[in-house]
Structures are given as structure tokens and as C-alpha cells.
Amino acid sequence: MTSPLIDDYDAALFDLDGVVYLGPQPVEGASEGIAALRERGVHVGFVTNNAARTPQHVVDHLVQLGIPADVADVVTSAQAVARLMADELPEGSLVLVTGTAALAAELTAVGLTTTQNWRDEPVAVVQGYDPDMTQARLDGACFAIQRGARWYASNTDATRPTDQGLVPGAGSQVASVRVAVEIDPVVAGKPCAPLMHETVTRLGAGRPIFVGDRLDTDIEGANGVDMESLFVFTGAHGKADLAGADVHHRPTHIGHDLRALLAPARTLTTGSDSATCGHITARVTNGRVHLDQPGTTPDEQLDALWAVLALVWEGADGTEALAALDLIP
Missing domain, CATH: 3.40.50.1000 (HAD superfamily/HAD-like)
Structure with a gap:
């Protein structure tokens, strides 16, 4: 087995x-x-x-x-960006936190000092997702960065998945500051x-x-x-x-x-114009990918998808084959 x-x-x-x-x-x-x-x-x-x-x-x-x-x-x-900032800034440096109290707590834990007021002349700004973010706080981040503060961001995910659908993420808030300051932040989060x-x-x-x-x-x-x-x-x-x-x-x-x-890893066997995963084979004909069968279960269709992707990533057109995989989002 x-x-x-x-x-x-x-x-x-x-x-x-x-x-x-x-x-x-x-x-x-x-x-x-x-x-x-x-x-x-x-x-x-x-x-x-x-x-x-x-x-x-x-x-x-x-x-x-x-x-x-x-x-x-x-x-x-938040932990990653705090560690990054602690490595790059002098101990006790004043940082404007444009994020939640959880982000501020991680900075305090690594020896940095935090503020919510850009007029305190912080040496850095750190930005993270905050569901209660206000325009005034985003403006304050812009003012501090424009006056020379170094800009850090926890992450730049444009969206967040929820049980109701996608909603704007940290990257959307970061992008609104980016428009005004015309520089990029140092980012800690994935990727x-x-x-x-x-x-x-x-x-x-x-x-x-x-x-x-x-x-x-x-x-x-x-x-x-x-x-x-x-x-x-x-x-x-x-x-x-x-x-x-x-x-x-x-x-x-x-x-x-x-x-x-x-479960066992999917294994792929490829030829000059074909790819097989499990019991399903995808082939290229006239530049387009065709499946010998799309599969009738989610696992079979994932096998089919893995075979299709191997050919698509080599430049073939997989539009029709992908459409046939109706059990995969």
C-alpha cells in the first residue's frame, strides 16, 4: 500500500x-x-x-x-514583522501602529515603543489588518511616512476569505497608503x-x-x-x-x-504530448488539451486536473478540459 x-x-x-x-x-x-x-x-x-x-x-x-x-x-x-523591526531598528524606537492592539503588543514584546499619533514623530510605521481601521489613521500613516518614517507591513493580502465570501484584506488598506506615499513597505508576511x-x-x-x-x-x-x-x-x-x-x-x-x-501523493507520468495521473490521461491535440474522461468523483477529477495542469504549464490550451472538471471550484 x-x-x-x-x-x-x-x-x-x-x-x-x-x-x-x-x-x-x-x-x-x-x-x-x-x-x-x-x-x-x-x-x-x-x-x-x-x-x-x-x-x-x-x-x-x-x-x-x-x-x-x-x-x-x-x-x-505580527510576530514576524515585530522580529524583523527589532532586528533593523534601535531598541526602544518609537513606532506608529496602524493596526490592532495585537500588533502593538508584539512590538512591545520585542522592545519597541508604540504610539497611535503620527505627531509624536515615530521613526517607523507598521501596518496590519484592522477591521476597525479609520481614514484618519490611514492619513496619519501617510503623514509619518512622508516625513521619513520607515514603513513596514505585516502582509499585503488583497482579500480575506470568509464563510460568506471574499472581503478586502490587509493589502487593500496598505494599497490606500501606497497611493499617497509612492514607496513600498517592507513586508514580513507571506509570500x-x-x-x-x-x-x-x-x-x-x-x-x-x-x-x-x-x-x-x-x-x-x-x-x-x-x-x-x-x-x-x-x-x-x-x-x-x-x-x-x-x-x-x-x-x-x-x-x-x-x-x-x-492520502498517497498524486503521481504523474508524462509523454511528449500526454500526461497521466491515476487512471486518467490528458492529451494535446492541435494545441488543446483533451481528457480521455473527466472522472466522476472529486478525487478522479483532481487526478485529471493534475494531468491537465502538466500540459497547460507547458503552453497548451486547457480551457475545454478545465471546464469539464465540474466538481472542482
């Missing part, structure tokens, strides 16, 4: 929004999948670009959803390396796999630090995004949800 995908790794690192939960609701199978991984002795870590909540708040949310967790299991972009490095260091992972639902943060972030990845279809991105992905945004594996870690 083929061994589960996770057997090739010593740790599973999970993005949260869109992978483990969608707002207040758990992703189907997340609790059971994580419990099964822990029963196998896998080190589990939770990694989030969301700087709005403390690690303890994240833990409380996970526990409410039936997923046991400790603060040591959670790494946030930038600081959060990934902070996670590996805090969790002591030797050969981790990263599980995510976004190509432009999770998968690109993993690729940027030579970490293998599993892309899941429970959050922001889907098959069309995968088909259009460049080499930096392509995952090592795909699965419907995080429970794919407990």
Missing part, C-alpha cells in the same frame, strides 16, 4: 483562513484531519498572515472549532520570507510541508524558501488560478482539503 503524503515530512504547517476555517466556521474535515496527523506524531503548526489577532485569540478560535492548540503552535505575521523563516525557527521543523489555499501568498511563500507545498481548494483560489500560475506559484501537490496529507 502506498504511504500517505505526510510520511515524507516531519511537520505540517497550515495557513488558517481558507484552509482550517472560514471566518467562524471550520473547513469540512479540518478537525479530523489535524487530529489524525497528530496521532501519527506529525508536528502541526498554524501560520497566518492575519496580524489583527493575538496568538492566544487564534488558539481560542481553534479550540472552539474542536482543534486543540497551544500558543507555541501559532505563528502570526515574503520573514514569516516563513520565523515559523520554521519557532517550530523547529526540519522538513515541513506548507498547506495553503492562495497561490500568491501560501504557495509563492513556500517556493521562496524552498519548502514543498500542498494547495487545497477550500479557500480563495481555484483551478483557473492554477492553470494561469507561473513557476513561482505552482504547488508541489494538490488536494481537495488538508486531509490530502493522509
Whole structure:
């Protein structure tokens, strides 16, 4: 019997929004999948670009959803950006926090001083997602940056997945400041390396796999630090995004949800104009990809998709083949 995908790794690192939960609701199978991984002795870590909540708040949310967790299991972009700033700024430096109290607390923990008033002449501005952000606070960040303060951001996710749909994320708030200051912030969160490095260091992972639902943060972030990845279809991105992905945004594996870690890895056999995964073969004819069959179950269609992607990423037109995979978002 083929061994589960996770057997090739010593740790599973999970993005949260869109992978483990969608707002207040758990992703189907997340609790059971994580419990099964822990029963196998896998080190589990939770990694989030969301700087709005403390690690303890994240833990409380996970526990409410039936997923046991400790603060040591959670790494946030607020922690990563605070560590980055502590490494680059003198101890005690005054920082304008354009984010939540959770972000401010992480800066205080690493020896920096915080303020909410740009007139205090901060040496730096740090920005993170805040659901209660006001225009006046965004204006204050602009004024401080225009007067020479260094600009840091926890992350630049344009959207956030929720149980009701996508909503604007931290990147939307960062972009509104960017328009006025015409410079780019130093970013800690995915896909930038600081959060990934902070996670590996805090969790002591030797050969981790990263599980995510976004190509432009999770998968690109993993690729940027030579970490293998599993892309899941429970959050922001889907098959069309995968088909259009460049080499930096392509995952090592795909699965419907995080429970794919407990199943065998998909294996691919390729020819000059064909690709086979499982029992399904995709072929290129006149520049277009055709399937011998699309599959009748989600797992079969994922096999078909993996075969189609192998050909699309070599330049073939997969429009018709992708449309036939009606069980995959």
C-alpha cells in the first residue's frame, strides 16, 4: 500500500483562513484531519498572515472549532514583522501602529515603543489588518511616512476569505497608503520570507510541508524558501488560478482539503504530448488539451486536473478540459 503524503515530512504547517476555517466556521474535515496527523506524531503548526489577532485569540478560535492548540503552535505575521523591526531598528524606537492592539503588543514584546499619533514623530510605521481601521489613521500613516518614517507591513493580502465570501484584506488598506506615499513597505508576511523563516525557527521543523489555499501568498511563500507545498481548494483560489500560475506559484501537490496529507501523493507520468495521473490521461491535440474522461468523483477529477495542469504549464490550451472538471471550484 502506498504511504500517505505526510510520511515524507516531519511537520505540517497550515495557513488558517481558507484552509482550517472560514471566518467562524471550520473547513469540512479540518478537525479530523489535524487530529489524525497528530496521532501519527506529525508536528502541526498554524501560520497566518492575519496580524489583527493575538496568538492566544487564534488558539481560542481553534479550540472552539474542536482543534486543540497551544500558543507555541501559532505563528502570526505580527510576530514576524515585530522580529524583523527589532532586528533593523534601535531598541526602544518609537513606532506608529496602524493596526490592532495585537500588533502593538508584539512590538512591545520585542522592545519597541508604540504610539497611535503620527505627531509624536515615530521613526517607523507598521501596518496590519484592522477591521476597525479609520481614514484618519490611514492619513496619519501617510503623514509619518512622508516625513521619513520607515514603513513596514505585516502582509499585503488583497482579500480575506470568509464563510460568506471574499472581503478586502490587509493589502487593500496598505494599497490606500501606497497611493499617497509612492514607496513600498517592507513586508514580513507571506509570500515574503520573514514569516516563513520565523515559523520554521519557532517550530523547529526540519522538513515541513506548507498547506495553503492562495497561490500568491501560501504557495509563492513556500517556493521562496524552498519548502514543498500542498494547495487545497477550500479557500480563495481555484483551478483557473492554477492553470494561469507561473513557476513561482505552482504547488508541489494538490488536494481537495488538508486531509490530502493522509492520502498517497498524486503521481504523474508524462509523454511528449500526454500526461497521466491515476487512471486518467490528458492529451494535446492541435494545441488543446483533451481528457480521455473527466472522472466522476472529486478525487478522479483532481487526478485529471493534475494531468491537465502538466500540459497547460507547458503552453497548451486547457480551457475545454478545465471546464469539464465540474466538481472542482
